[in-house]
Structures are given as structure tokens and as C-alpha cells.
Amino acid sequence: MDQAVPNQGALNNISTRLYSLDALRGFDMFWIMGADEIIQELSHATHSPFWNALALQFTHPDWNGFHLYDLIFPLFLFMAGVSTPFSIGRELEKGKTREQLLLRVIKRALILVALGVFINNGIKIEPIAQIRFASVLGRIGIAYLFANIFYLYTKEWAQIALFWFFIVGYYLLLKFTSAPGFHMGDLSPQGNFASYMDRLILPGRLYVPYPGTKISMHDPEGLFSTIPAISTGLLGILTGSFLKKSGLEPTVKALCLGLLGLVFLLLAWAWSLDFPLNKNLWSSSFVLHVGGLSLILLGLFYYIIDVLGYKKWAFFFKVIGMNSILIYLSGHIIKWNYTNDSLFGWLGVLAGKPWGAVILAITFVLIKWLFLNYLYNKKTFLKV
Secondary structure, eight states, X not given: OOOOOXXXXXXXXXXXXXXXXXXXXXXXHHIIIIIHHHHHHHHHHHOOHHHHHHHHHTSOOSSSSOOGGGGHHHHHHHHHHHHXXXXXXXXXXXXXXXXXXXXXXXXXHHHHHHHHHHHHHTTOOOOGGGOOOOOHXXXXXXXXXXXXXXXXXXXXHHHHHHHHHHHHHHHHHHHSOOSXXXXXXXXXXXXXXXXXXXXXXXXXXXXXXXXTSSSEEEOTTOSTTHXXXXXXXXXXXXXXXXXXXXXXXXXHHHHHHHHHHHHHHHHHHHHHTTSOOOTTTTOHHHHHHHHHHHHHHHHHHXXXXXXXXXXXXXXXXXXXXXXXXXXXXXXXXXXXXXXHHHHHHHHHHHHOTTHHHHHHHHHHHHHHHHHHHHHHHTTOOOOO
């Protein structure tokens, strides 16, 4: 392990990019660039209760509930918010106007929405009714847009108020309304108010059809359930603003993040008794739950990397985090499986079943990382 050499000068007046933030972003993306498949293949190969239980955590629950895999998306959105005070905030300090920065934020949001539509549908021309407009990148773009507008034009106390306003308001809407023909507060895929509103206002098709039909029923990245996702982005922004402030010791900041994360987890558990944890609906209890986990993870990474100065171990993840959007998009434009089979297929054959699949899952991630490392060394990064 590298020697711990905390950079106290930089930590006391943070105005540069956080190493821990890039590392945590890379850790987040690591699981969806193929590491989840390593866990699944280990489960199949060993039939071990440990690996089986861990593999289950890398699936999504059908509806209510929470698995660790559900954290990847909101954690990324949270970190997009954390970076705002260090990017947009720095530009404000340099003299850029709010209007100039607003145009940049709008442009980035539109690009993310467009990329999301591309990932869903490719470049082929189809009738609008066949196009899925809602997407992971689209939700990030829209939530990022509104959270950054609030950052640019409101005070911190107002951002805190808005964080609670969106999740409490969303809770009240879903508890005291429903789709026509369902009882008030119905939270089923067919009966909840958010999915009903998406069916009314979103053009094209939704991700989940009614059973046995092609008629749209629900979309996990729907427009209406993006409302509480704005709070996820705002929580990130408030966290970034807190980390950027001078006056508190870095160790105290890390501790505060961890303690607040625990408070959020307790609140989420209590709220889930009435409004279940549900990624599909981005329920208010889900916002607090993933927010708490995000705070704890960031506090841990920040303390180990930026406070104590242990950075070498995190380089692997930083390489991924610096090009996170690129590696997410690459799966839709690069045939990674073809490359993996061409270079390492012989290893899988030598190992035989079931361990050949484990080895190929590892080399699949390795190829992607080497590609990202090459770009990192060339200082080539995809910026949106």
C-alpha cells in the first residue's frame, strides 16, 4: 500500500477535482462494465451459498425491495451532483455568469437525453410509437438539469428545502392518487399514479408492457418518477458544497458524511414501512436509502484517499471513473464479446466448464480497463 501522505493544503481549501470522487465513480461503473458477470459466473461455478447470495445482490428485485445492484444508478446521479460545486461552482468563482453556465447545463442535459434515446433505439428510423424515449441517461440529464438550476439560482437552505419538497410531495401524490379504476394509494405497476402519468404524457413506448401484450404499462426511467430523482442530484450538490467548504477538518467532514448516511438509512427504513423501497418508482424511501449508502461510501472513499492519502489502490477505479460515460456507451458501439473471444477464447477452452466462463468474465473486464487505461495515458476523455 502506498504511504499515507494527506495533502492538507488542498484539503483545507478544496477547489480541484476530488480523487476520491473519480475513484468512487469508477468503482460504481466497474460493476456494470462486467464485474457483475464475474460474480454471477462464480456463483454458477461454485454453487457456494456465499457466491449465490452475492450474485442475488447483483440482480434487480421484480418490484419492491432493494439489492445492491439498485445502488449503481442513483450513486452515479449523486456523484454528478457532488461534482457540481467543483465544476460549475469553480466557473462561477472565475467570473462566468449564471446565464452562461445555465446554457452549458441545458446543453449537457439535452445531449444526455439524446444519447439515452440512441442507446434504447439505435440509429434506425422507426414510427414514434415504437421508440422508447425514457432512459437511464435521460433521467440523469433531466435530474442534473433541474438540480443544477437550483444550485445556480437558489441558496443552500432552499436546496435543502427542495430536497425534502420533492420526495415528500412525490409521496403524497402516490399515496393519495392512483390510476383510474384502482384504489387510492395503489403502488402496483398498473395502478400507481406515476406510471399512469407516464402512459399519458410520454410519447412512444414504455419499457414494461402489460403481461401478454405489447401495450405500454410502466417505465423504470419514466418522466414522472424523475421528480424524486432530482432530490438525489440535489443531495449530491449539497454534499459537494459541504466538502468544498473550509473551516472543518477533513476527518470531521468524512465522519459527518458517514453519520448523516446512517441517519438517512434509519429514516428510509421507517418510511419504507408505508412507502416501500422501490427503484422502479424511485420511491421516497428509496431516495433516502440510496442517499444514505452514497454518503457512507463517499465518506469512506474520501477519508481513505483524500484524507489519509492512500491513492495507489484506487488508480484502477479512477481510470474507469474518468471515462465513465464512454465505457457506458461503448457496449452499444463496440463488440467487446467478439474482442474477448478472439484474444482469450483459448483460455476458456483450456479451463473448460464451468471455470472457463469465470476466466472469460474476468478478461472481459480486463480488456475494457486496458482500453480505458490507454485513453487515460493519452489524456483522452469523453466530456458531455
